[in-house]
Amino acid sequence: MQTDKLIELVLDALDDMKAKDVVVLDVQGKSTVTDFMVVASGTSKRHVVSCAEHVIEKVKKAGRLPLGMEGAEVGDWILADLGEVVVHVMMPDARSFYDLERLWSFDADLAEDA
Template sequence: MTTQAHVIKTQMPDPAPSPEAILKQVHLALEEMKAKDAVEIDVRGKTSIADYLVVVSGTSTRHVKSVADEVVKFAKKCGVMPLGVEGEREAEWVLVDLGDVIVHVMLPRVREFYALERLWTVGDQPPEDSATV
């Protein structure tokens, strides 16, 4: 009695898109939804949680949620499944974690209060020269 070996063909998964490719999809989604005041922050070397943060405003809680949903939809188009989406119920601040890129969609008053852009860019600008007084 002879046994035959079964050949199983496997395919290597597609390589993960680069952070820049993810950013491109994020910006396309933001443009599609007419999100306001998008700021992209390069956090490489400051944290290991992501390479980029994108902070953007929505005009209402419904708009904030819709913008976040569109970011998820566009990310999935390029093969990126979100690691998590937080804050959808209240929709004043929705965080979409795409791994190398984290997107914060916020109401303007919430964005102003938390000032993430300031928090993540402190020390990036060279100090003003005080000798020119």
């Protein structure tokens, strides 16, 4: 499955579950772990877990095996590793505290010059 199709599938799954404030971050050249991150918020710990589980379910139905999922036991922040796309579903407080959008917004060209 091509990366853009995988992102579309993830966004559809999150939309199905009414995830909040969904953002796609292009981290190509900034991360050696993945090419894209999708960050979304849930309204409760159960909602966070349900959103992440739904993403995993839809990805599996599309014939793609996720590499893993972390954080379901707690529910504040769940990471679903899909390879070139990593999905973060978080409670608003955790999202605000870790501020992944700001963390990954640095310019890779500037970092290389430093």
